[in-house]
Amino acid sequence: MVSEQVAQVLVASNRGPVTYTLGEDGSLDARRGGGGLVSGLSAVDDKLWVCAALGDGDREAVRRGVGEPGVRMLDIDPDVHAAAYNDIANSVLWFVHHMLYQTPLEPVFDAEFRSRWESYRAYNRAFAEALAEEAGEGAAVLVQDYHLALVPGMLRSLRPDLRIAHFSHTPWAPVDYFRMLPDAVAGELLSGMLGADRVGFLTRRWADAFEACAVDRLGGLNGTQVSVHALGADADFLRARSREADVEERMAALREQIGGTGRKTVVRVDRTELSKNIVRGMHAYRELLDTRPEWRERVVHVAFAYPSRQDLAVYRAYTAEVQRVADAINSAYGTPGWTPVVLHVKDDFARSLAAYRLADVALVNPIRDGMNLVAKEVPVVSDDGCVLVLSREAGAWEELSEDAITVNPYDVSGTADALHEALTMPDGERAERTKRLAAAATALPPKQWFLEQLEALGG
């Protein structure tokens, strides 16, 4: 225990605000993350963030008692964590909410699944127990995401005095798709979340889907309130950060790679994640070059696909596929002075901001996405205006549809047409749309987003 039950605001999430890497000389290097929760929590006192130790560095930090004030990392048995995080949360639950199962990727609910489900429970229990230990009388506890769906119910029975919220950063599956889960598992997930006073979602669409599943499986919401908090981009931070010297340097390097004069750019920035639909995006770009040869040598697809969840074979295979398709386009169409696809796979935030500033077109075409902050960040930092080609299945579409060019993420030809339309949009219209997109994208900045949830919980 790091505190004597003084925390009045607690956040619980699998991934915490800091990660440690263990150097070869035994040193521990701390890397801090950003995001809505980090900036929201900065506004409150007496707070604690409970998260999981995710790798060797984090585990070593826990063992040595190294840590940040206000953060408690749970050193959960690595096998239990791997089963809960990789096999249940990121495989089954992520796949159900993003509707990613399609033959031959099928869900398997057998004895092995049952034993993994036990690990998921144990992992959730470790969080609930730590929160019960740390929370002050009547404290507000904000539990995050599909990793921790069972925590609210478990915590409620340990500490009935607490005010508990759960927030989903993902979509929620439609009823007929959610029915794929074994009934007992579906019921346990829903009742776990309904142990909270409030459950929150990024859009009305996901909130309605959750409610429909709760009615279908449990007959109702059991007194829990459902609310929508549409996280927006952090304009002040992004504008300042994107003007720093390291971003300028990366812009110069990118311009060099793009080459040519007056060449246009179609930019995308994602984790290498199946739901992001990177491969279909590349097929659409290829079709653009194929069916409208006037674009050859005049456009470059700048694709940043950062490694994600590499413990899972299906993610490793997807990463390889992205690389393969990019290479195939470059060998089919490339010329000595023109590389049609510039693919970067090493995570670099400054370079992402550089690409946002340069982009003529941003391609955000996920199959499904809770929100998608890239769609909201690009218009905020863009130098000369950027056309947003946006999937109607991204949460951000609810707020940005009027000024984006909408695509059905499965429709490759439709996406190629949208890219052409975006690339040919007159400058004036592009600038106007970018301005309106930036305003809509920043309607609820991270700090307000967090405080709004806290307030709804009565704190």
Ligand code: G6P
């Ligand atoms: C999504 C989830 C987050 C998760 C993030 C990165 O946005 O909603 O909970 O942290 O992806 O995934 P990772 O598995 O690397 O934490």
